[in-house]
Structures are given as structure tokens and as C-alpha cells.
Amino acid sequence: MMLPRTLFVLLALTVSAALHAQPTQVLRFLDPSGDIDVTAEVTWGNIRVVGYDGDEIRLQVTHTAEGGSPQPVTRVADFVEVRSTNTQYLIRARSPQGDAFESVDLVLRVPSRARFQALVARGGEIRVEGMDGGVYVQNRNGSVDLRGLSGPTQVNAVNGSITASFRQMPDAAMSFLTMNGEVDLLLPRSARANVQLRSERNGYIDSDFALPGVDYPYAEEAGSAEKPLASPRPIQLRSTLNGGGPMLIATTENGPIKLRARR
Amino acid sequence: MTCSAAEPYLLDDEADLPPDVRAHFDECADCRRLRQDLRETQAMLRDHLATPAPETLRPAFAAHLEEAKRDLARDRPPASDRGAVRSIGRRVRWAAAFAVVFILGAMSMVWLQPRDGAEEPTVLAQLESDSPSERLAGVMAASMETEEAPERSLVDALLITLLTDPSVNVRVAALDALSAYGDRERVRLGVLRALAADSEPLVQMAALRFVEAHQPPEASQALGALLSQPDLEPLVRSQAEILTVSI
Numbered sequence: 001m002m003l004p005r006t007l008f009v010l011l012a013l014t015v016s017a018a019l020h021a022q023p024t025q026v027l028r029f030l031d032p033s034g035d036i037d038v039t040a041e042v043t044w045g046n047i048r049v050v051g052y053d054g055d056e057i058r059l060q061v062t063h064t065a066e067g068g069s070p071q072p073v074t075r076v077a078d079f080v081e082v083r084s085t086n087t088q089y090l091i092r093a094r095s096p097q098g099d100a101f102e103s104v105d106l107v108l109r110v111p112s113r114a115r116f117q118a119l120v121a122r123g124g125e126i127r128v129e130g131m132d133g134g135v136y137v138q139n140r141n142g143s144v145d146l147r148g149l150s151g152p153t154q155v156n157a158v159n160g161s162i163t164a165s166f167r168q169m170p171d172a173a174m175s176f177l178t179m180n181g182e183v184d185l186l187l188p189r190s191a192r193a194n195v196q197l198r199s200e201r202n203g204y205i206d207s208d209f210a211l212p213g214v215d216y217p218y219a220e221e222a223g224s225a226e227k228p229l230a231s232p233r234p235i236q237l238r239s240t241l242n243g244g245g246p247m248l249i250a251t252t253e254n255g256p257i258k259l260r261a262r263r
Numbered sequence: 264m265t266c267s268a269a270e271p272y273l274l275d276d277e278a279d280l281p282p283d284v285r286a287h288f289d290e291c292a293d294c295r296r297l298r299q300d301l302r303e304t305q306a307m308l309r310d311h312l313a314t315p316a317p318e319t320l321r322p323a324f325a326a327h328l329e330e331a332k333r334d335l336a337r338d339r340p341p342a343s344d345r346g347a348v349r350s351i352g353r354r355v356r357w358a359a360a361f362a363v364v365f366i367l368g369a370m371s372m373v374w375l376q377p378r379d380g381a382e383e384p385t386v387l388a389q390l391e392s393d394s395p396s397e398r399l400a401g402v403m404a405a406s407m408e409t410e411e412a413p414e415r416s417l418v419d420a421l422l423i424t425l426l427t428d429p430s431v432n433v434r435v436a437a438l439d440a441l442s443a444y445g446d447r448e449r450v451r452l453g454v455l456r457a458l459a460a461d462s463e464p465l466v467q468m469a470a471l472r473f474v475e476a477h478q479p480p481e482a483s484q485a486l487g488a489l490l491s492q493p494d495l496e497p498l499v500r501s502q503a504e505i506l507t508v509s510i
Contacts (some may be wrong), residue, residue, distance in 0.1 A: 175399055
């Protein structure tokens with residue numbers, strides 16, 4: 001009786017998966033026809049966002065209590081405050097209660113055309129993928145990883161590296177600032193920009209793009225050496241990519257800056 | 264209430280202030296002075312942007328007013344007719360509202376027209392945009408404009424951006440742009456204000472770079488205020504301590 005046994009196992013697995021499936025809260029805009037905004041904020045925790053071609057926000061929440069393991073949240077309202085207008089959603093995780101530590105992770109699927117803002121007030125990682133409508137991110141402690149973007153982007157992090165890749169270069173000024181960590185930008189080879197780069201300490205500039213007019217003695221070494229040389233003094237340079245375009249600012253107080261061209 | 268908590272209200276009208284913010288402004292001489300300064304700057308920017316109404320506006324408005332008066336005269340009721348008085352009141356209010364809308368509409372058309380040889384309205388409009396990206400572009404444009412011909416209004420607009428913009432990236436860009444004007448007392452005081460009150464480490468570091476470059480004599484108080492902030496980032500603290508000794 002091999003078949004009934006297999007069916008039983010499959011059925012058991014399906015039921016188990018259904019019981020443990022992460023509950024998803026669907027948030028709808030009253031007016032999705034125009035510009036829409038989504039803001040996600042946590043104190044401690046990760047924010048992961050994937051853009052998709054739709055009109056709703058799909059939200060999953062995971063809670064980790066002090067000393068505990070991550071638990072999917074079934075009653076989202078207990079952990080997350082959601083406010084909305086016709087065209088905006090603010091999704092804010094609750095702050096830790098008293099002195100106890102807790103983290104709240106948000107996983108979102110968001111219309112890719114939305115303007116997305118994320119704030120991690122204390123610590124966590126931010127990862128955003130496939131957003132076209134603009135990404136504005138702030139993280140206190142933790143890395144920021146942005147992929148497949150095509151809209152205006154601004155990132156600031158205190159302790160954490162910034163990685164961002166662009167499918168298309170937006171026709172907009174952009175800024176990437178971190179205090180401790182590298183800034184690593186992957187841009188279309190044809191990207192046009194006026195760049196303003198600064199690494200205050202322990203840094204180097206590594207660019208796949210020609211940087212005309214740059215009087216930076218470490219530029220060639222950084223581009224060719226296996227282990228680029230860190231500059232003993234602050235590096236500050238202005239140049240252009242492919243003849244110039246909107247302003248692109250990348251600054252780190254402590255670390256390198258990489259401008260890489262998509263292959 | 265702390266100065267930084269009161270900062271978002273610096274440009275609000277007195278009547279709109281929450282009681283605790285009003286109480287703070289009453290008590291805190293620094294905030295009061297900054298509020299006064301910002302409001303003067305705002306008024307100055309408004310004057311700077313003010314554009315005379317087009318020649319056709321005044322006669323058109325006068326004609327409309329005369330027409331409204333004639334309508335009112337035709338409908339004038341007996342003194343005892345209270346219902347009609349209310350009706351006239353409504354008509355007067357409608358006429359007034361129409362006039363205001365008419366004037367604002369005409370003014371906005373004038374406002375939106377580019378002026379010969381002047382980029383500032385565009386830059387200033389960018390700085391007031393809802394979009395952080397647009398405001399960042401405005402800061403960059405303002406810094407290039409001021410490189411060409413330092414305009415007090417643009418420098419003041421950068422100062423207002425530094426002290427009030429919600430985006431860290433935009434505030435840092437404004438501060439970097441202001442570094443070219445460290446010889447101006449107004450700029451120095453604005454940056455020191457940001458140094459003392461802004462809680463974002465990246466803005467603090469940019470302000471410390473400004474202090475290092477320009478060595479403003481008034482810096483010690485701001486550095487003291489910065490160093491008294493709890494949870495200061497180690498890099499900010501060490502840099503502030505070095506500057507406290509060296510200035």
C-alpha cells in the first residue's frame with residue numbers, strides 16, 4: 001500500500017505547511033491610480049521589500065522576543081501600527097517594551113512604482129529589490145542592500161555598508177552616505193552622472209568608470225591592484241561619468257567607495 | 264521639552280503652536296532667537312520672490328468688484344428682512360472668496376513663469392518640494408548658483424534646509440554647500456545650531472568638518488552641547504573632543 005502512505009505523507013506535509021504558513025496581511029490603497037507612498041519603520045529588526053507589478057501591499061511580520069527564536073506573527077495589529085491615507089501607508093513596528101529587547105521583522109511586497117521609505121531606528125538590515133518609484137532609506141546599525149532599482153535613491157547609514165545596484169540610471173540626484181562602511185554602487189555602463197565622492201578615513205576609490213580630471217594619486221592603484229591601497233588622508237573628488245548628468249554623491253567617513261559598471 | 268523637539272515648530276505661526284512648544288520658546292532664548300532669525304529669512308525670501316501683478320489684473324479685479332457691488336445694490340433688501348441679509352452676507356462672502364481665488368490664480372500664473380536671468384525661484388521651489396530627490400537637486404543647484412554669484416537668499420535657503428529638512432542626505436548636502444560661506448556669521452551660527460541640536464551622526468560629522476575648516480570662535484558652546492548628547496557615536500565624540508581642545 002505504497003500509494004496511500006505517500007498520499008498521507010503529502011497530506012500531512014500540506015497541512016503542516018498550511019499551519020506554519022506565514023500569515024499575510026493585504027493592505028489596499030483607496031486611490032492607487034496616482035503617486036503612492038509606502039513607509040516602513042522598525043526600531044530593531046530587518047526590513048525586506050520586493051517590488052512587484054500590482055496595487056496592494058502584502059505584509060508579513062516576524063517577532064523575536066529577547067532570548068527567543070523568530071515567530072511568525074498572526075495578529076499583526078499587536079506588533080505593527082498601520083496608518084493610511086488614500087495614497088500613503090505607514091507601517092511602523094512597535095517599540096520594544098521597557099528595557100526588554102525584541103525585534104520585529106517586516107517582509108513586504110509593494111507596488112514597484114511606489115515611493116518607498118524605510119527607517120531602522122536602532123539596528124537591523126534593510127534589503128530592497130525591484131523598486132522603481134524611488135527608495136529613501138535610513139539605518140542606524142546594519143547594512144543596506146538595494147537591488148534592481150531604477151528610481152531616485154537616497155541612503156544614509158551610521159554603522160553599516162551600502163550596496164546598491166541599478167537596472168537603469170534615474171534622471172535624479174542621488175546620495176549614499178555612511179559613517180562606517182563601504183559604499184558599493186553597481187551602475188549601468190552607460191550611466192551619466194556628476195559624481196562627488198568622499199572617503200574620510202581608511203578608504204580608496206575603486207571605479208570601473210573613467211573619472212576625468214581626477215587628481216587622485218590612488219585611483220590607478222585602487223583600480224588595478226589586487227588589494228587596493230587605503231589612502232592615508234581624506235579623499236575628496238568631483239568628476240563625471242560618461243560626460244556628466246544628475247548629481248551622484250557617495251560619502252563614507254570610514255571605508256572605500258566602489259563604482260562598478262554592469263557587464 | 265528639548266530644543267531639538269521644538270525645532271519642527273520653528274517656522275509655525277504663534278497661534279498654531281502646541282502649548283508645550285510655546286512654553287519652550289518662551290523659556291529658551293536660543294530657540295527664540297533662531298525662530299526670529301528664520302522667520303525674518305522666510306519673510307525676506309517671500310519678498311525676494313514677490314512678483315508684481317500683471318497690468319491686466321487690477322482693472323479686471325476692479326471690474327469684477329464693481330459688478331459684485333451692482334448685484335448687491337440690486338438685491339438690497341428691506342432692513343427687516345433678516346433672511347435676505349443672510350443671503351447678501353453669503354453673496355459678499357462668495358464675492359470675496361472669488362476675488363481671493365482670482366487673485367491667487369493670477370499670482371500663481373505669474374509666479375510660475377520663469378524670470379529672465381533668474382534661476383532662484385526654480386531652485387527655491389525645488390528646496391520646498393515634497394520629494395527628497397528634488398530637494399537634493401535643489402541644494403546642488405543652489406550651491407552651483409552661489410558659486411557663480413553668492414546670493415544671500417540662496418544661502419539663507421540652504422540654512423533653512425539644513426535646520427529643517429527631514430532628510431539626512433539633504434541636510435548633509437546643504438551643510439557641505441554652506442561650507443563655501445563659512446566666513447559669514449549667519450552661516451557659522453546656523454551650522455553651529457545644527458551641530459548642537461541635530462541628533463543625526465552624519466549631520467554632526469559634516470558640521471564638525473565645517474568647524475574644523477572654519478574654526479568659528481563661537482564653536483565651543485555648540486561643541487559642549489554636542490558632547491552632552493547621550494548615545495553620541497564614538498567617531499563623532501572623538502572628533503568633537505579633538506576640536507574642543509584645538510579651538
